[in-house]
Amino acid sequence: MVMEPPLACSRGWRHLAEMHRHTHDSHAAPILFIADLHLDPARPAALHALAGFLAGPARKASALYILGDLFEAWIGDDARPADDPVAPALRALADQGTRVFLMHGNRDFLLGRAFAQAAGAELLDEPVVISIDNERVGLEHGDALCTDDTAYQAFRAQVRDPDWQRGFLALSVAERLEQARAARARSGEDMATKAEAIMDVNPAAVTTRFRDLDVARLIHGHTHRPAMHSLTVDGVERQRIVLGDWFDQGSVLTVSDREYRLDQVSLSG
Numbered sequence: 001m002v003m004e005p006p007l008a009c010s011r012g013w014r015h016l017a018e019m020h021r022h023t024h025d026s027h028a029a030p031i032l033f034i035a036d037l038h039l040d041p042a043r044p045a046a047l048h049a050l051a052g053f054l055a056g057p058a059r060k061a062s063a064l065y066i067l068g069d070l071f072e073a074w075i076g077d078d079a080r081p082a083d084d085p086v087a088p089a090l091r092a093l094a095d096q097g098t099r100v101f102l103m104h105g106n107r108d109f110l111l112g113r114a115f116a117q118a119a120g121a122e123l124l125d126e127p128v129v130i131s132i133d134n135e136r137v138g139l140e141h142g143d144a145l146c147t148d149d150t151a152y153q154a155f156r157a158q159v160r161d162p163d164w165q166r167g168f169l170a171l172s173v174a175e176r177l178e179q180a181r182a183a184r185a186r187s188g189e190d191m192a193t194k195a196e197a198i199m200d201v202n203p204a205a206v207t208t209r210f211r212d213l214d215v216a217r218l219i220h221g222h223t224h225r226p227a228m229h230s231l232t233v234d235g236v237e238r239q240r241i242v243l244g245d246w247f248d249q250g251s252v253l254t255v256s257d258r259e260y261r262l263d264q265v266s267l268s269g
């Protein structure tokens with residue numbers, strides 16, 4: 001008899017439990033995916049389009065997955081504006097029966113339990129594997145796949161570290177705002193000098209992810225390059241679906257009756 005090491009065993013159970021919580025049948029009701037809304041009071045059109053989406057098509061869905069960068073910036077749940085319209089709009093959707101799942105992006109990695117609770121949403125670790133129509137589907141924000149950008153990956157490791165996050169959240173709101181402003185200024189300078197290619201996903205990282213998660217499809221955002229890519233990994237045909245951002249128009253992936261459809265959403269109202 002072969003004994004599994006305890007860690008692998010408990011991890012196996014966690015993944016099984018996770019899969020069970022995220023099992024969908026697209027014939028029963030659509031499953032929706034969005035990412036990279038980058039909501040910001042300076043861009044009311046995106047906020048308005050989201051409100052329409054949440055009060056409209058999203059209500060017919062069994063689940064809405066938000067795969068990161070819902071907000072342009074997030075310095076902690078305690079700094080959430082008193083008049084934030086996003087959490088109540090998500091909560092209204094959740095209350096009428098659509099399950100809402102939230103994943104962190106590279107902008108809003110400090111979204112916490114307090115926000116999730118206010119939004120009636122469940123925070124997801126990444127990457128996560130869900131089941132749609134008995135098929136394994138992987139979800140992540142997408143920044144972890146951009147391995148050619150080594151400077152960014154170092155930054156990511158830092159800000160995803162729980163100790164770093166605790167230290168940052170212990171600062172005053174004013175100090176956090178100042179640090180976030182400085183970080184954005186630095187990242188703006190970096191982006192201007194970085195080649196287009198290093199800000200896209202690395203093909204080897206994609207292959208590794210398909211292999212590790214053992215999924216038929218991988219859905220992510222982050223690169224702002226909406227597309228449905230076919231690829232073969234280990235002799236098996238797979239699909240990588242990239243959600244678009246919500247700058248010039250919105251982007252929604254709908255899974256319904258086994259069909260995966262990537263649509264644009266008008267931001268003009």
Ligand SMILES: [Mn+2]
Pocket residue numbers: 036068069105106107141143221222223
């Ligand atoms: Mn992103």
